Amino acid sequence: MTEQFKKDVYTGLNTPNKRLPSKYFYDKKGDALFVEIMNLPEYYLTRAEMDIFENQTDDIIKALQISPDCYFELIELGAGDGSKTKKLLQMLHQQGFKFDYFPVDISQNALDNLEADLKTELPGVSVIKKQGDYFEILASLKEIKKLKVILFLGSNIGNMPDEVATQFIYDLGSNLHPGDKLLLGADLIKPASIVLPAYNDSKGVTAAFNYNLLARINRELEADFDITNFRHEPEYTEQDGIAKSFLVSQADQTVCIKSIGQSFDFKKGERIETEVSRKYNDEVIHKIISETDFKISYKLSDGKKYFANYILER
Numbered sequence: 001m002t003e004q005f006k007k008d009v010y011t012g013l014n015t016p017n018k019r020l021p022s023k024y025f026y027d028k029k030g031d032a033l034f035v036e037i038m039n040l041p042e043y044y045l046t047r048a049e050m051d052i053f054e055n056q057t058d059d060i061i062k063a064l065q066i067s068p069d070c071y072f073e074l075i076e077l078g079a080g081d082g083s084k085t086k087k088l089l090q091m092l093h094q095q096g097f098k099f100d101y102f103p104v105d106i107s108q109n110a111l112d113n114l115e116a117d118l119k120t121e122l123p124g125v126s127v128i129k130k131q132g133d134y135f136e137i138l139a140s141l142k143e144i145k146k147l148k149v150i151l152f153l154g155s156n157i158g159n160m161p162d163e164v165a166t167q168f169i170y171d172l173g174s175n176l177h178p179g180d181k182l183l184l185g186a187d188l189i190k191p192a193s194i195v196l197p198a199y200n201d202s203k204g205v206t207a208a209f210n211y212n213l214l215a216r217i218n219r220e221l222e223a224d225f226d227i228t229n230f231r232h233e234p235e236y237t238e239q240d241g242i243a244k245s246f247l248v249s250q251a252d253q254t255v256c257i258k259s260i261g262q263s264f265d266f267k268k269g270e271r272i273e274t275e276v277s278r279k280y281n282d283e284v285i286h287k288i289i290s291e292t293d294f295k296i297s298y299k300l301s302d303g304k305k306y307f308a309n310y311i312l313e314r
Protein backbone atom coordinates (compact mmCIF):
# COMPACT_ATOMS: atom_id res chain seq x y z
CA MET A 1 0.00 0.00 0.00
CA THR A 2 2.64 2.54 1.04
CA GLU A 3 4.81 1.62 -1.96
CA GLN A 4 1.93 2.26 -4.36
CA PHE A 5 1.04 5.47 -2.49
CA LYS A 6 4.63 6.70 -2.82
CA LYS A 7 4.69 5.85 -6.51
CA ASP A 8 1.38 7.60 -7.21
CA VAL A 9 2.39 10.73 -5.30
CA TYR A 10 5.76 10.76 -7.07
CA THR A 11 4.16 10.45 -10.51
CA GLY A 12 1.38 12.92 -9.78
CA LEU A 13 3.64 15.67 -8.48
CA ASN A 14 6.24 15.23 -11.21
CA THR A 15 3.84 16.07 -14.04
CA PRO A 16 3.45 19.68 -15.26
CA ASN A 17 -0.20 19.74 -14.16
CA LYS A 18 0.21 18.37 -10.66
CA ARG A 19 -2.41 15.93 -9.44
CA LEU A 20 -2.99 13.42 -6.65
CA PRO A 21 -5.34 10.41 -6.94
CA SER A 22 -8.60 10.86 -5.03
CA LYS A 23 -8.59 7.27 -3.78
CA TYR A 24 -6.08 8.35 -1.14
CA PHE A 25 -8.67 10.56 0.58
CA TYR A 26 -9.97 7.54 2.43
CA ASP A 27 -7.82 6.82 5.44
CA LYS A 28 -9.44 6.66 8.89
CA LYS A 29 -9.71 10.46 9.13
CA GLY A 30 -10.92 10.72 5.52
CA ASP A 31 -13.58 8.02 6.05
CA ALA A 32 -14.94 10.00 9.00
CA LEU A 33 -14.91 13.27 7.04
CA PHE A 34 -16.72 11.62 4.15
CA VAL A 35 -19.46 10.43 6.51
CA GLU A 36 -19.76 14.06 7.64
CA ILE A 37 -19.93 15.21 4.01
CA MET A 38 -22.80 12.82 3.29
CA ASN A 39 -24.79 14.51 6.06
CA LEU A 40 -24.15 18.08 4.89
CA PRO A 41 -27.17 20.06 3.65
CA GLU A 42 -25.23 21.02 0.50
CA TYR A 43 -24.22 17.45 -0.37
CA TYR A 44 -27.42 16.45 -2.17
CA LEU A 45 -26.04 13.24 -3.74
CA THR A 46 -26.54 10.88 -0.79
CA ARG A 47 -30.02 12.16 0.02
CA ALA A 48 -31.10 11.96 -3.62
CA GLU A 49 -29.96 8.34 -3.97
CA MET A 50 -31.46 7.53 -0.57
CA ASP A 51 -34.76 8.91 -1.86
CA ILE A 52 -34.65 6.29 -4.63
CA PHE A 53 -33.70 3.45 -2.26
CA GLU A 54 -36.38 4.44 0.26
CA ASN A 55 -39.28 5.25 -2.01
CA GLN A 56 -38.68 3.00 -5.01
CA THR A 57 -37.28 -0.09 -3.34
CA ASP A 58 -39.96 -2.24 -4.90
CA ASP A 59 -39.29 -0.84 -8.37
CA ILE A 60 -35.59 -1.57 -7.97
CA ILE A 61 -36.33 -5.17 -7.04
CA LYS A 62 -38.82 -5.60 -9.89
CA ALA A 63 -36.42 -4.07 -12.39
CA LEU A 64 -33.64 -6.43 -11.29
CA GLN A 65 -35.90 -9.31 -12.40
CA ILE A 66 -34.62 -11.86 -9.92
CA SER A 67 -36.70 -15.00 -9.79
CA PRO A 68 -37.83 -15.65 -6.20
CA ASP A 69 -36.50 -19.21 -6.08
CA CYS A 70 -33.01 -18.29 -7.27
CA TYR A 71 -30.32 -17.95 -4.60
CA PHE A 72 -28.19 -14.97 -5.67
CA GLU A 73 -25.24 -12.90 -4.58
CA LEU A 74 -25.57 -9.20 -3.90
CA ILE A 75 -22.10 -7.68 -4.15
CA GLU A 76 -21.54 -4.04 -3.23
CA LEU A 77 -18.38 -2.35 -4.44
CA GLY A 78 -17.34 0.39 -1.99
CA ALA A 79 -20.00 -0.42 0.57
CA GLY A 80 -19.05 2.33 3.05
CA ASP A 81 -21.67 2.62 5.77
CA GLY A 82 -24.28 0.83 3.64
CA SER A 83 -27.09 3.19 4.63
CA LYS A 84 -28.87 3.05 1.26
CA THR A 85 -28.27 -0.64 0.75
CA LYS A 86 -29.95 -1.44 4.08
CA LYS A 87 -33.27 -0.34 2.59
CA LEU A 88 -32.81 -2.79 -0.25
CA LEU A 89 -31.57 -5.61 2.02
CA GLN A 90 -34.52 -5.18 4.31
CA MET A 91 -37.07 -5.29 1.49
CA LEU A 92 -35.40 -8.27 -0.23
CA HIS A 93 -35.36 -10.16 3.06
CA GLN A 94 -38.96 -9.23 3.81
CA GLN A 95 -40.06 -10.47 0.38
CA GLY A 96 -38.38 -13.81 0.99
CA PHE A 97 -35.50 -13.55 -1.48
CA LYS A 98 -32.53 -15.82 -0.79
CA PHE A 99 -29.14 -14.16 -1.09
CA ASP A 100 -25.75 -13.48 0.45
CA TYR A 101 -24.69 -9.87 0.81
CA PHE A 102 -20.99 -9.28 0.05
CA PRO A 103 -19.92 -5.77 1.03
CA VAL A 104 -16.56 -5.03 -0.60
CA ASP A 105 -14.41 -2.14 0.54
CA ILE A 106 -10.76 -1.11 0.82
CA SER A 107 -11.44 0.06 4.37
CA GLN A 108 -11.48 -2.84 6.87
CA ASN A 109 -12.68 -0.33 9.44
CA ALA A 110 -15.79 0.54 7.37
CA LEU A 111 -16.53 -3.18 6.79
CA ASP A 112 -16.28 -4.07 10.48
CA ASN A 113 -18.67 -1.28 11.41
CA LEU A 114 -21.13 -2.27 8.69
CA GLU A 115 -21.08 -5.92 9.73
CA ALA A 116 -21.72 -5.06 13.39
CA ASP A 117 -24.52 -2.76 12.32
CA LEU A 118 -26.26 -5.33 10.14
CA LYS A 119 -25.97 -8.00 12.83
CA THR A 120 -28.28 -5.96 15.05
CA GLU A 121 -30.46 -4.28 12.41
CA LEU A 122 -30.96 -7.14 9.96
CA PRO A 123 -29.91 -10.34 11.76
CA GLY A 124 -31.60 -12.56 9.15
CA VAL A 125 -29.37 -11.35 6.29
CA SER A 126 -26.23 -13.33 5.46
CA VAL A 127 -23.26 -10.94 5.33
CA ILE A 128 -19.85 -11.94 4.01
CA LYS A 129 -17.46 -9.01 4.11
CA LYS A 130 -14.57 -8.80 1.67
CA GLN A 131 -11.69 -6.41 2.13
CA GLY A 132 -9.50 -5.56 -0.85
CA ASP A 133 -9.31 -4.85 -4.54
CA TYR A 134 -12.65 -4.98 -6.40
CA PHE A 135 -11.38 -7.02 -9.32
CA GLU A 136 -9.43 -9.54 -7.27
CA ILE A 137 -12.55 -10.15 -5.22
CA LEU A 138 -14.83 -10.40 -8.26
CA ALA A 139 -12.39 -12.79 -9.92
CA SER A 140 -12.39 -14.93 -6.78
CA LEU A 141 -16.21 -15.01 -6.87
CA LYS A 142 -16.44 -15.75 -10.60
CA GLU A 143 -16.25 -19.50 -10.05
CA ILE A 144 -19.48 -19.40 -8.05
CA LYS A 145 -22.07 -19.82 -10.77
CA LYS A 146 -24.89 -18.07 -8.91
CA LEU A 147 -26.65 -15.03 -10.30
CA LYS A 148 -24.81 -11.88 -9.27
CA VAL A 149 -26.16 -8.42 -8.66
CA ILE A 150 -23.42 -5.81 -8.35
CA LEU A 151 -24.08 -2.49 -6.63
CA PHE A 152 -21.84 0.44 -7.49
CA LEU A 153 -23.58 3.38 -5.87
CA GLY A 154 -23.00 6.96 -4.80
CA SER A 155 -21.69 8.09 -8.20
CA ASN A 156 -18.34 6.61 -7.26
CA ILE A 157 -17.94 6.01 -11.00
CA GLY A 158 -17.68 9.81 -11.31
CA ASN A 159 -14.13 9.78 -9.96
CA MET A 160 -13.06 8.15 -13.22
CA PRO A 161 -12.58 9.91 -16.55
CA ASP A 162 -15.00 8.45 -19.15
CA GLU A 163 -12.38 6.20 -20.82
CA VAL A 164 -11.40 4.77 -17.43
CA ALA A 165 -15.04 4.34 -16.43
CA THR A 166 -15.70 2.50 -19.70
CA GLN A 167 -12.76 0.17 -19.11
CA PHE A 168 -13.86 -0.33 -15.50
CA ILE A 169 -17.40 -1.37 -16.46
CA TYR A 170 -16.06 -3.52 -19.28
CA ASP A 171 -13.78 -5.28 -16.78
CA LEU A 172 -16.69 -5.74 -14.38
CA GLY A 173 -18.57 -7.43 -17.21
CA SER A 174 -15.73 -9.82 -17.93
CA ASN A 175 -15.89 -10.98 -14.30
CA LEU A 176 -19.62 -11.70 -14.63
CA HIS A 177 -21.87 -14.10 -16.53
CA PRO A 178 -24.67 -13.28 -18.98
CA GLY A 179 -27.81 -12.31 -17.06
CA ASP A 180 -25.91 -10.83 -14.12
CA LYS A 181 -26.92 -7.28 -13.15
CA LEU A 182 -25.19 -4.03 -12.29
CA LEU A 183 -26.95 -1.26 -10.39
CA LEU A 184 -25.02 1.91 -11.14
CA GLY A 185 -25.50 5.19 -9.25
CA ALA A 186 -24.82 8.35 -11.25
CA ASP A 187 -25.08 11.99 -10.26
CA LEU A 188 -26.87 13.92 -13.00
CA ILE A 189 -25.72 17.10 -14.75
CA LYS A 190 -27.33 20.12 -13.14
CA PRO A 191 -26.63 23.83 -12.66
CA ALA A 192 -23.44 25.02 -10.97
CA SER A 193 -25.52 26.76 -8.33
CA ILE A 194 -26.39 23.32 -6.96
CA VAL A 195 -23.22 21.37 -7.74
CA LEU A 196 -20.59 23.83 -6.55
CA PRO A 197 -21.86 24.22 -2.96
CA ALA A 198 -21.86 20.40 -2.66
CA TYR A 199 -18.08 20.57 -3.11
CA ASN A 200 -17.59 23.78 -1.12
CA ASP A 201 -19.82 23.54 1.92
CA SER A 202 -20.17 26.41 4.36
CA LYS A 203 -18.79 24.41 7.31
CA GLY A 204 -15.58 23.67 5.41
CA VAL A 205 -15.86 19.90 5.77
CA THR A 206 -15.09 19.29 2.09
CA ALA A 207 -12.08 21.60 2.36
CA ALA A 208 -10.88 19.60 5.39
CA PHE A 209 -11.41 16.39 3.38
CA ASN A 210 -9.22 17.80 0.63
CA TYR A 211 -6.52 19.06 3.06
CA ASN A 212 -6.43 15.64 4.70
CA LEU A 213 -4.78 14.32 1.54
CA LEU A 214 -1.76 16.55 2.25
CA ALA A 215 -1.90 15.69 5.96
CA ARG A 216 -1.86 12.02 5.03
CA ILE A 217 1.20 12.52 2.84
CA ASN A 218 2.83 14.30 5.80
CA ARG A 219 1.96 11.41 8.12
CA GLU A 220 2.68 8.46 5.90
CA LEU A 221 5.40 9.71 3.57
CA GLU A 222 7.25 11.97 6.01
CA ALA A 223 6.50 15.18 4.14
CA ASP A 224 6.39 18.76 5.39
CA PHE A 225 3.37 20.27 3.62
CA ASP A 226 2.27 23.44 5.41
CA ILE A 227 -1.44 22.89 4.91
CA THR A 228 -2.32 26.48 5.78
CA ASN A 229 -0.40 27.43 2.63
CA PHE A 230 -2.94 25.67 0.39
CA ARG A 231 -6.54 26.57 -0.32
CA HIS A 232 -9.40 24.27 -1.34
CA GLU A 233 -10.90 25.23 -4.71
CA PRO A 234 -13.72 23.45 -6.54
CA GLU A 235 -14.59 24.06 -10.18
CA TYR A 236 -17.60 23.03 -12.27
CA THR A 237 -18.98 23.83 -15.68
CA GLU A 238 -22.48 22.64 -16.46
CA GLN A 239 -21.60 22.44 -20.14
CA ASP A 240 -19.28 19.46 -19.72
CA GLY A 241 -20.75 18.28 -16.41
CA ILE A 242 -17.40 17.81 -14.73
CA ALA A 243 -16.65 18.99 -11.19
CA LYS A 244 -13.03 19.10 -10.08
CA SER A 245 -11.33 19.86 -6.80
CA PHE A 246 -7.96 21.52 -6.45
CA LEU A 247 -5.51 22.56 -3.76
CA VAL A 248 -4.07 25.95 -4.69
CA SER A 249 -0.66 26.98 -3.44
CA GLN A 250 -0.92 30.32 -1.62
CA ALA A 251 2.76 31.16 -2.00
CA ASP A 252 5.94 30.16 -3.79
CA GLN A 253 7.00 27.24 -1.64
CA THR A 254 9.06 24.06 -1.55
CA VAL A 255 7.83 20.87 0.06
CA CYS A 256 10.09 17.97 0.95
CA ILE A 257 8.74 14.41 0.85
CA LYS A 258 11.37 12.48 2.76
CA SER A 259 10.32 8.93 1.96
CA ILE A 260 10.39 9.78 -1.76
CA GLY A 261 13.66 11.63 -1.33
CA GLN A 262 12.59 14.62 -3.38
CA SER A 263 11.52 18.23 -2.99
CA PHE A 264 8.70 19.76 -4.97
CA ASP A 265 8.34 23.44 -5.89
CA PHE A 266 4.95 25.11 -5.98
CA LYS A 267 4.42 28.54 -7.52
CA LYS A 268 1.93 30.91 -5.96
CA GLY A 269 -1.43 30.08 -7.56
CA GLU A 270 -0.27 26.70 -8.84
CA ARG A 271 -2.93 23.99 -8.46
CA ILE A 272 -2.89 20.32 -7.54
CA GLU A 273 -5.91 18.50 -8.98
CA THR A 274 -7.18 16.12 -6.31
CA GLU A 275 -10.53 14.90 -7.62
CA VAL A 276 -12.78 14.62 -10.65
CA SER A 277 -16.50 14.19 -9.90
CA ARG A 278 -18.20 13.64 -13.23
CA LYS A 279 -21.92 14.29 -13.62
CA TYR A 280 -23.96 12.37 -16.20
CA ASN A 281 -26.92 12.41 -18.53
CA ASP A 282 -28.45 9.58 -20.57
CA GLU A 283 -26.29 10.41 -23.56
CA VAL A 284 -23.01 10.10 -21.64
CA ILE A 285 -24.15 6.91 -19.86
CA HIS A 286 -25.34 5.34 -23.12
CA LYS A 287 -22.03 6.11 -24.80
CA ILE A 288 -20.03 4.54 -21.96
CA ILE A 289 -22.25 1.45 -21.71
CA SER A 290 -22.30 0.93 -25.49
CA GLU A 291 -18.60 0.09 -25.32
CA THR A 292 -19.14 -2.65 -22.70
CA ASP A 293 -20.96 -6.00 -22.59
CA PHE A 294 -23.88 -4.47 -20.68
CA LYS A 295 -27.29 -3.28 -21.84
CA ILE A 296 -29.26 -0.64 -19.99
CA SER A 297 -32.53 -2.18 -18.85
CA TYR A 298 -34.02 0.39 -16.50
CA LYS A 299 -33.49 3.83 -15.00
CA LEU A 300 -34.73 5.20 -11.69
CA SER A 301 -34.39 8.75 -10.45
CA ASP A 302 -35.31 10.76 -7.39
CA GLY A 303 -38.14 13.29 -7.15
CA LYS A 304 -35.87 16.23 -7.95
CA LYS A 305 -34.16 14.41 -10.84
CA TYR A 306 -30.78 15.06 -9.24
CA PHE A 307 -29.56 11.48 -9.33
CA ALA A 308 -30.13 8.26 -11.27
CA ASN A 309 -29.71 4.56 -10.70
CA TYR A 310 -29.27 2.66 -13.93
CA ILE A 311 -29.91 -1.07 -14.02
CA LEU A 312 -27.62 -2.79 -16.47
CA GLU A 313 -27.74 -6.38 -17.62
CA ARG A 314 -24.67 -8.28 -18.73
Ligand code: AVJ
Binds near residue numbers: 154156158198
Ligand atom coordinates in the same frame (compact mmCIF):
# COMPACT_ATOMS: atom_id res chain seq x y z
C1 AVJ B 1 -17.73 9.42 -3.20
C2 AVJ B 1 -16.65 10.00 -5.22
C3 AVJ B 1 -19.01 10.14 -5.07
O1 AVJ B 1 -17.24 12.84 -5.89
O2 AVJ B 1 -19.06 13.42 -4.86
C4 AVJ B 1 -17.44 14.21 -1.84
C5 AVJ B 1 -16.49 12.13 -3.07
N1 AVJ B 1 -15.53 14.42 -2.77
N2 AVJ B 1 -17.02 15.46 -1.64
C6 AVJ B 1 -18.02 12.76 -4.94
C7 AVJ B 1 -16.50 13.55 -2.57
C8 AVJ B 1 -15.85 15.59 -2.20
C9 AVJ B 1 -17.73 11.75 -3.83
N3 AVJ B 1 -17.76 10.35 -4.33
